[in-house]
Amino acid sequence: MKFVIDKNILLEALVNVTRAIGTRTTIPILNGIKFELTKDGLSLLASDSELTIRVMINEKDIKKVDKVGSMVIQSKYILEIIRKMPSDIIYFEALDSSKIKIYTDNNEYNLNCYDINDYPHIALTDSKEPITIDAGTLKSIISSTSYAVSTQEVRPLLTGVNLKINGDMLECIATDSYRLAKKNIKLNNPINNVVNIVIPGRSINEFEKMLGGDNDNEVVMHIFNNKILFKYMNIEFQTNLLSGTYPDTNHFIPTEFAYMINLNLKDFSDAVDRASLLAQNKDKNIVRVLIDDKVMTISSSASEIGKTEEKLSIESSNKDKLEIAFSSRYMLEALKVLKDEDILLLINSDDKPILIKSIKDESLLELILPVKTY
Amino acid sequence: MKFVIDKNILLEALVNVTRAIGTRTTIPILNGIKFELTKDGLSLLASDSELTIRVMINEKDIKKVDKVGSMVIQSKYILEIIRKMPSDIIYFEALDSSKIKIYTDNNEYNLNCYDINDYPHIALTDSKEPITIDAGTLKSIISSTSYAVSTQEVRPLLTGVNLKINGDMLECIATDSYRLAKKNIKLNNPINNVVNIVIPGRSINEFEKMLGGDNDNEVVMHIFNNKILFKYMNIEFQTNLLSGTYPDTNHFIPTEFAYMINLNLKDFSDAVDRASLLAQNKDKNIVRVLIDDKVMTISSSASEIGKTEEKLSIESSNKDKLEIAFSSRYMLEALKVLKDEDILLLINSDDKPILIKSIKDESLLELILPVKTY
Structure with a gap:
């Protein structure tokens, strides 16, 4: 792996992908960010096994690709290193399979890397019937409900937000049993399936932070039985779902x-x-x-x-x-x-x-x- | 005690005086601020027994003095209450010796007060030979040395800054024995006595925060064997000194x-x-x-x-x-x-x-x- 990249482009991608790094992961390699350089561009991926974030930097946004390849770089250091680099142009070069050199004209870092073969395989796949929603609307749905999720693990389902879609009606509910927030919106295009899932509160809040405020971009949601994948600009954001049937709150x-x-x-x-x-x-x-x-x-x-x-x-x-x-x-x-x-x-x-x-x-x-x- | 005061004038005074409230005081009444309203104005005083701050609000800055008197009001609540009051004009009225009513047109707080007779007597007295220094110079002396004080109580004297004055030479030293900072300045007027005192780092840092940056105001220092009193604008700031002989660092x-x-x-x-x-x-x-x-x-x-x-x-x-x-x-x-x-x-x-x-x-x-x- 060898390439040259603009500092700010890499920094923005790193800030986003680092949100998936858990503070209490017990699997050491999940403290790493997987850099994957192909002819299409540079993919950065991080996961805490519940939540996975992948950011794609397009080949045209990379100054120079000398040699494709993959490395798993320690997240704890790479973000601060890039932030503090004294130049706008940063060079990356793999010295061997476990060492990456990151350098500018006058300074260089040699970082030990994790073994790429140890990184778990995480599939980010599309569903048959993706749902499109504009980013601003989704941000408002999340921010006006997710504050009400429970922080107590006694009833795990209540630590998530309940997302229901039927036809063109989307309903989002969060409750900790002492309070409740419910938001309804109409989708532009009705869907054929019925959706009734529970997204972990912590994950959905991380995703909300990545969504700009006024924003005409679209988010595409790929929903499965046990996970949901959001695609937004150059970001893929996938989280496991909480399993179980969310309580019916209507009689309440x-x-x-x-x-x-x-x-x-x-x-x-x-x-x-x-x-x-x-x-x-x-x-x-x-x-x-x-x-x-x-x-x-x-x-x-x-x-x-x-x-x-x-x-x-x-x-x-x-x-x-x-x-x-x-x-x-x-x-x-x-x-x-x-x-x-x-x-x-x-x-x-x-x-x-x-x-x-x-x-x-x-x-x-x-x-x-x-x-x-x- | 009964008076009417401008919110912002009181707030600024409270912010300053509250710096003396310790987080770990064991004497309950030292969690209170002593309000003393006389015909000259309103004095606010707080102390953690090492450090005492008194702020005087001149009579002309008080909208109306109906009845002089003294109360000791709980510091934990008064600052937030004043900050959040919905009006620029705030009314104070003692209901009896242990209850104060603080109110505006639509809202009122009734706060229990400490017994004024329990508040320790703290003297803020002038020395015979006060030393005058401009506030900006003093701020720079403190900020360029006090960072180097020790945080370890093993050698208590090193947790303070050493202030020495001889003639018109002022020297300020701080060291934790691994590093040292020393600042010298020349006073405008030489003094007759020799000063060699150690001011607790925590106190001097609190005082530095009260000194504006560019600032032509003067600070008058009243130095005693066991305490120092700074007078700055409407603020009196007194701290105990650390006792003992500060090590000679020159050979170092x-x-x-x-x-x-x-x-x-x-x-x-x-x-x-x-x-x-x-x-x-x-x-x-x-x-x-x-x-x-x-x-x-x-x-x-x-x-x-x-x-x-x-x-x-x-x-x-x-x-x-x-x-x-x-x-x-x-x-x-x-x-x-x-x-x-x-x-x-x-x-x-x-x-x-x-x-x-x-x-x-x-x-x-x-x-x-x-x-x-x-």
């Missing part, structure tokens, strides 16, 4: 409400945030809300610290008093993904789920369970 | 050199940084330097990872070959405080101290011990 979501409350998002969010300051020592940071016609009073207290109270003007569909308590952390995380100026809180009683919705955008529904404080 | 610093090497600071610093990448698993990150007439070769290696080598053009006063090794971390920290484009490395042999100096600025001298690698 009320459809009629005693209270429909119209609120300014920022005012409400800031008020909950301020109330949570005095709730930080308590489990889940409980704050209390009293709804009384046109006034909402948000309060919290901790015997050793003190108490706080704040009033907000609201529009409520119901003039009866209602007191309800919830986790400020859950509420703030739910509010954070909403983009509208005004939002709706939908409530039935102090022990039924609270729904949080955008007024304009019907595609996202968020829910948190209240907490009984007596 | 060579005055003649076999090699005087002229180097570009950035090139050398970047090269040492790159070499240190492969030295990170080793104790103290040892890199090796070979000086051979006009070429310096910087290298490092780690058997399991690989090796690196880099060449720099230099001007040396000596054509003989010399190999020397040192801690890259120590070298990089020493280089970081130099501001010139070109610097001097002064070397005698592979087991004698390496001196690092700016070419233009004679006031700062830095030294690190080489490491024997065989």
Whole structure:
């Protein structure tokens, strides 16, 4: 393997591929990045056995290909080395099957490599019916749901997001059983099969980071029984799926409400945030809300610290008093993904789920369970 | 106590005074900030018993003083509360001797306070012969030496910086016995006494953070046997001194050199940084330097990872070959405080101290011990 490459092109590819390197892998060679130089270009691949990322640098983006070949280079060093190289042009040359020389005019690194024959074979294959979705939409689906996955391994399925597709309807759900986020969108092209899979939360979050914000590029999803492969620009991103049947959460979501409350998002969010300051020592940071016609009073207290109270003007569909308590952390995380100026809180009683919705955008529904404080 | 104050004025004062709150204080009331409102203004004071900071907000910067008085308010909450308050004008009102109400139009906090009678009496007194120094100069003295203090409690005196004043000569030294930094400046006005004190590194670093960069303000130092009080703008900053006689380090610093090497600071610093990448698993990150007439070769290696080598053009006063090794971390920290484009490395042999100096600025001298690698 011998080639010359532009520093920034390689660096960007390395940053992306390194996301697959696990911090707790027990298989040493999975700390390496597989460099594979062919006449088509340079492929970089990394995997932690659950998650695999491959980035392809096209042959035309490589300054010079002197000799094709493959090496497995230690990821811990290569990224920092390339980042700190003093030149925009970097030379790679295999000295033998286990040593790579990386150099510029005045400096050189000689890195020991893993044995290429030990690297596991990881297939990145296409499905028969790939699904195309634009990157911006997929990013918004992921970011508005994945925060709600469970971090506890007790119920492993809840650590993933549930992706369902039926015809042209795509639905994405995440819940940790105390809160839930659900996003629906319509695909441009209906599919023939029915999809119902659970993608690990950690993987999907890594993928979301690679998707630019405003972005017209497309993502193609290749879905299998046990894995999903995303193709995006020059990146292939494959993750294992969680196995099992995701719980049906529909019966959990009320459809009629005693209270429909119209609120300014920022005012409400800031008020909950301020109330949570005095709730930080308590489990889940409980704050209390009293709804009384046109006034909402948000309060919290901790015997050793003190108490706080704040009033907000609201529009409520119901003039009866209602007191309800919830986790400020859950509420703030739910509010954070909403983009509208005004939002709706939908409530039935102090022990039924609270729904949080955008007024304009019907595609996202968020829910948190209240907490009984007596 | 009852007053009205501008949010940003109070916030800035709280940020400064909170620096004295220790993370590991065992005296509960020292987690509080003493608010003292008199007809002259509002004094905020915090202390961890080693370090005391007092900030005075002048009466003219307070919107309204309704009733003077004192309270000790929990520091953990007050800073965040003020930061997040939704209005620029904040009202304070003592409800009784142990409860303070902090409020705006729509929200209020009621905080439990410590008993003011339990707060230790801390005297901030002036010395007979205060020393005046401009803030920018003092900031540069601290930042170019204090990095070299020891972090190990084995030799407590070395965890502080040694400040000596004789006539109009001020000298500041820090060393952890493997490296040393020494800065000299001339005072505008000579003093009659001789000063030789050791200021705790942690304290002096906190004070440095409060000093703006370009800054014509003056700092007045009041020095006692066991403490030093700095007065700067509306801030009083007092710290206990370390007791004992700081070791004489002069015999440690060579005055003649076999090699005087002229180097570009950035090139050398970047090269040492790159070499240190492969030295990170080793104790103290040892890199090796070979000086051979006009070429310096910087290298490092780690058997399991690989090796690196880099060449720099230099001007040396000596054509003989010399190999020397040192801690890259120590070298990089020493280089970081130099501001010139070109610097001097002064070397005698592979087991004698390496001196690092700016070419233009004679006031700062830095030294690190080489490491024997065989």
